[in-house]
Amino acid sequence: MIDISRYDSTFENKWCPGCGNFGILQAMKHALSSLTIPPEKVLIVSGIGQAGKTPHFIRCNMFHGLHGRALPVATGAKVANHDLTVLVSSGDGDCYGEGGNHFIHAIRRNPNITLLVHNNQVYGLTKGQASPTSSIGMITKLQPHGVHQTPFNPILVALSLGATFVARGFSGKIQQLSQLIQQGIQHRGFSIIDICQPCVSFNSINTYPWYQKRIYELDEATHNRSDLKHAMELATEWEERIPLGIIYQSQRPAFEDTIDALKTLPLVKQETQVDQLRTIMNNEHKRN
Ligand SMILES: Cc1ncc(C[n+]2csc(CCOP(=O)(O)OP(=O)(O)O)c2C)c(N)n1
Ligand code: SF4
Ligand SMILES: [Mg+2]
Numbered sequence: 001m002i003d004i005s006r007y008d009s010t011f012e013n014k015w016c017p018g019c020g021n022f023g024i025l026q027a028m029k030h031a032l033s034s035l036t037i038p039p040e041k042v043l044i045v046s047g048i049g050q051a052g053k054t055p056h057f058i059r060c061n062m063f064h065g066l067h068g069r070a071l072p073v074a075t076g077a078k079v080a081n082h083d084l085t086v087l088v089s090s091g092d093g094d095c096y097g098e099g100g101n102h103f104i105h106a107i108r109r110n111p112n113i114t115l116l117v118h119n120n121q122v123y124g125l126t127k128g129q130a131s132p133t134s135s136i137g138m139i140t141k142l143q144p145h146g147v148h149q150t151p152f153n154p155i156l157v158a159l160s161l162g163a164t165f166v167a168r169g170f171s172g173k174i175q176q177l178s179q180l181i182q183q184g185i186q187h188r189g190f191s192i193i194d195i196c197q198p199c200v201s202f203n204s205i206n207t208y209p210w211y212q213k214r215i216y217e218l219d220e221a222t223h224n225r226s227d228l229k230h231a232m233e234l235a236t237e238w239e240e241r242i243p244l245g246i247i248y249q250s251q252r253p254a255f256e257d258t259i260d261a262l263k264t265l266p267l268v269k270q271e272t273q274v275d276q277l278r279t280i281m282n283n284e285h286k287r288n
Contacts, residue, residue, distance in 0.1 A: 002033045011056040020171035020197035021050060024118055025057055027174045028087070031181035032060075035085075043084045045074040047099060049091035049125045050199075051118035068099025075111040079256050080267040085185055086113040093123045093131040096152045100132070103154075106190055107161040111255040114184040114191045117154065118171075120199035121206050128202030138205055154194050155235035159228065159248055165191035166231065166248045170215055171198065172208055176244065183246060189254045196242065211242065218245035225249040 007029040015021050032042060044055035048067035055062035061084070065073055070088045078086045095103055095117050106115070122140075123129040129142040132152035139146050158166045165187040169177035177195065184191030196215070198208050223245065224230065231248035256262050264270075 002036050002038060004029050004033045007032060007039055007058050007060065009057050009059045013057055015050060015053075016201050018198075018200040019050070020120060020195075020199065021054065021118055023171035023174050024089075024116065024177065024195055024197060025054060027169070027171075027177035027181055028054070028089075028116070029058060030174065030178040031185065032058075032085070034178065035182055035185060037085050037185075041083060041085055042087070043074070043077055044087045044089055045070045045077065046089045047091070047094040049094045049118075049123070050120075051089050051091035051197075052094060052125075054089035054118070068094050068097070068102065070094070071099060071102040071106045071113075071115070074113050075106060075109065075255065078111050078113050079259070079262065082112075082256060082262075082266040083268075087181075087185075088113060088115045090115065090117050091124065091131075092117060092119040092121060092133045092152075092154075096132040096154055100152075104157075104161060107158055107163045107192075109255040110164055110189045110252060112188055112190070114181065114187075115193065116181065117192070117194045118197045119154070119194050120197045120203055121151075122199050122203045124199045124202055128199075135205055138203075140202075153235060153238075154192070155247060156232060158192050159231055159235055162252075163192055163248070164189040164250050164252060165246070167191070167193045167246045168242070168244050169193055169195045170211055170244055171195055172211065173215075173244065176217065180246065187249065189252065214240065214242045215244050216241055218243050218247070220245070 039060045042060035045063045046052040046055050047070045074086050074088045121133045123131050128140050130140050130147045134147045137146040167180045169180045184193050234243045234247050
């Protein structure tokens with residue numbers, strides 16, 4: 001175990017007091033420290049949003065890029081340097097809305113990275129518009145007559161696309177969430193952890209008491225993680241009961257294991273073929 005204070009950053013945190021993001025941040029630091037992954041071996045990639053600010057508050061390598069575009073950056077970084085533990089911190093808007101296409105194709109590729117979706121069912125940073133996971137009927141300043149669209153079900157979508165690690169956590173259960181993050185990091189392939197995260201300023205429906213009434217932990221001893229049909233049934237539970245834990249896990253080759261050019265060494269350890277590069281550049285120059 002690494003002293004958790006080694007992951008403390010010096011940036012000022014402006015999240016609202018009581019925001020579920022604090023629990024997620026704590027669970028991330030706890031998971032990294034428990035797995036003894038030092039800050040210099042961690043890369044956190046994020047897009048835009050309150051969730052997207054997370055890497056500012058952990059001492060590690062970080063890339064804070066465009067809205068919805070964290071997954072391709074993270075995949076590229078892992079391909080280039082296998083030694084890095086690559087995490088993505090994304091919001092429900094960022095990952096399932098603006099970045100929905102990347103979510104779909106990252107599942108197909110199965111890169112060896114871990115995705116944490118801070119799912120507060122609202123656009124927090126832009127002050128409370130509906131997100132893809134907002135409940136039907138939710139009233140916001142932009143949806144005064146309530147949301148009409150069917151909410152996006154990330155767990156069911158991930159399962160239907162062949163995701164190899166699908167879990168759900170709750171920001172109010174930090175110990176369990178840390179365990180899920182640790183298992184996600186240890187999973188070889190794309191690990192998806194959708195995290196129920198109360199937004200205390202803009203979501204008055206999905207509050208801490210609302211979740212406390214519904215959440216239950218899957219029993220590790222009896223839950224069969226490789227049963228896809230049962231996992232799909234669990235994925236449809238929401239209004240009455242919300243399962244937490246690893247809903248499904250399976251194995252298939254990770255993206256970086258399927259690329260011939262990486263079979264010897266990751267890109268970062270390969271020698272740059274300067275002559276070849278020069279020839280290509282010169283030919284390109286002549287063509288133009
Ligand atoms: C391409 C693009 N579209 C829209 C925006 C405006 N915008 C910034 S943050 C945000 C919503 C973020 O919501 P979410 O991903 O759920 O994160 P949260 O703030 O709730 O953590 C939007 C729409 C943007 N920055 N870029
Ligand atoms: S607006 Fe919501 S998500 Fe953003 S910091 Fe405040 S409570 Fe958290
Ligand atoms: Mg959100």
